[in-house]
Amino acid sequence: VLTTNDSQKSFFMNLIGAMTATTWSCQTNTGTVNVALNRNGATGNFSAANSACSTTTTTGTFSTSVLAANDTVDFLINSIVSGSPTRVTVCFAATVN
Numbered sequence: 001v002l003t004t005n006d007s008q009k010s011f012f013m014n015l016i017g018a019m020t021a022t023t024w025s026c027q028t029n030t031g032t033v034n035v036a037l038n039r040n041g042a043t044g045n046f047s048a049a050n051s052a053c054s055t056t057t058t059t060g061t062f063s064t065s066v067l068a069a070n071d072t073v074d075f076l077i078n079s080i081v082s083g084s085p086t087r088v089t090v091c092f093a094a095t096v097n
Contacts, residue, residue: 024060
């Protein structure tokens with residue numbers, strides 16, 4: 001079962017160059033989890049703080065959409081809302097500036 005300890009630091013590193021994030025989504029295998037994406041280790045500066053991910057694909061919102069070269073993105077599990085999820089999948093899309 002997932003816990004907040006299963007958050008992943010630097011699951012993405014921008015090795016391409018300046019980008020603009022356009023969308024992100026998440027999904028669990030069961031239950032609901034509150035998640036967030038942080039940029040460069042700073043809390044709340046990339047996605048909304050608590051986007052609820054469930055078994056149906058959820059689309060999140062961005063606080064800022066800028067990704068500079070060498071920026072990293074962290075995936076945080078803020079809380080387990082319901083069920084006993086064992087997997088969360090997170091994807092985001094961006095365009096190269």
